[in-house]
Amino acid sequence: MTDPNVERKLVEIMRIISESDKPVGARLIADELHNRGYAIGERAVRYHLRILDERGFTKKHGYIGRTITERGKKELSDALISDRLGFIISRIEELIYRTDYDLNTGKGNVIVNITYIDKDDFDNAADIIRYAMSQGATISSKASIFEEDSTEFDIYVPEGQVALATVCSITFDGLLLKSGIPVSPLYGGLMQVENHEPEGFVDLISYNGTSIDPIKLFLRRKATSVLQTFDTGTGKMLANVREIPAAAAPKALEMLELAGKADIKGHICIGEPGAEVFYAPVSRGMVGIPVMTGINAVAAVEEAGIRAETLPVSTVMEFRRMKEF
């Protein structure tokens, strides 16, 4: 038995192989997986391919690549029905569950966003990200850079690009869960900022019942004005909201303060029980916790005219191995 995350990748890989009319190699599969939002490298693809071979779903043709077997086709058509459409909340909850960063020992995983930037643009982009960090617009001042030939971690990097891992605001959800506090991500949205202070959400999209990450939808719409907000104090930035039981608010506050000391920052406040928090509705008996997302730094990069492609809430990564950016 493998975990559901592996199963999802296996199905996606079979789908890629079945869509080709000739054998497909691991490199091409990694490329295509990347296009479909999976940040896994060639080495990991090989590992998954071996599982598929063992199950008799794919067949290896020497060095040319793999084709799908009849048995694989049957498996794929069965899998498609349940797997075809994945709601983003399942994926997010899986990563929340896998967050095991320990605020006391400093060991364990946080959730990261992965951003791909052209190698030639990277220095300029890095300057903007550092500027965003200096403005307190990121979750952490730590990040990880992956170059094409990077082997230390299995992050896929397309040719000519650099992958940047930054701490994702959903890490807070993981930390809350690890503290024994039940947590539900509610909305991703656009926060109006006035005089450098968050004023209220002007748009919200629920994490529930969407197959596309809400923050990604706002990024694609080019709806932010992060650079302008830094300059003038007024503008629109990305933020999200989660809710926890009102009774857990004191414990959550304690945890969030401890996280801040460990360089995991960005929550705006803890709301009142059952009350809207910055106009975002919260369930009865719950309190809302809005957080400015780490993606704001990337939004600023895009606003500056630099092309970047971001996979929000992408994977988990050991926080200790991320470096001061």
Added chain:
Amino acid sequence: MTDPNVERKLVEIMRIISESDKPVGARLIADELHNRGYAIGERAVRYHLRILDERGFTKKHGYIGRTITERGKKELSDALISDRLGFIISRIEELIYRTDYDLNTGKGNVIVNITYIDKDDFDNAADIIRYAMSQGATISSKASIFEEDSTEFDIYVPEGQVALATVCSITFDGLLLKSGIPVSPLYGGLMQVENHEPEGFVDLISYNGTSIDPIKLFLRRKATSVLQTFDTGTGKMLANVREIPAAAAPKALEMLELAGKADIKGHICIGEPGAEVFYAPVSRGMVGIPVMTGINAVAAVEEAGIRAETLPVSTVMEFRRMKEF
């Protein structure tokens, strides 16, 4: 007492006036309302301004325009808290309620989408829309065209543009409600089409808990391939899903057939009780009804490189006054 729809516009108009440092005229307000997704004309703006004057929220300065009063400012700041962030579902449910088209007499209102196209592009756009209609990709073959100087209906038309009203798929929700069947719009999504037949949703966004129309989000992402679907039978088109109680399925089917005879078409099927319909989840005891949206015609126009701006689920319009396009 005015209806909530009027109240919403009043607040928006006050907001526009308060954001300007000099008096603002009706024309400018109509322009700005249009930018914010309200398709109301100058004449209607004047009507709303008179209400605001009467309430003492705005003050008229001859022909120069209006400014906001202290009382208006106070009212606005109170209204902002509840009005600031409107979830799209409230707006849609209001229009569903206002749909009163009678399938027997042929009288009454349907819901329309409004699309703005540059005057110079309109002939080319119209050809594509007619092509889409011939492919059965719209809800109806009827439409209404509004030119700049149009006075017959209070649809706002910016200078140099033409506004096109096409029947919106949410009209079905209105017809179902009018037949006494409780209906909930569930998702807007991207439907994969194979061999000219819908195969299944590949992306879904819930109508619940978003302040931006899901169909508009997909349009903005340029995620469709409507023209390709017409040509090859394979591609991605816009569709949405609503659910009704399973017990009402026979009555709904009857109504949908009657609607088809009145040139209001486009439902794909009625699903099985509690079962996913084209991979879209449906609640227990309910059946899902997917409908290809009328916006597909506009998506095709945009795919052809013609700029168009669409307000989905925009307003209601008497169906009898819409003409064969």
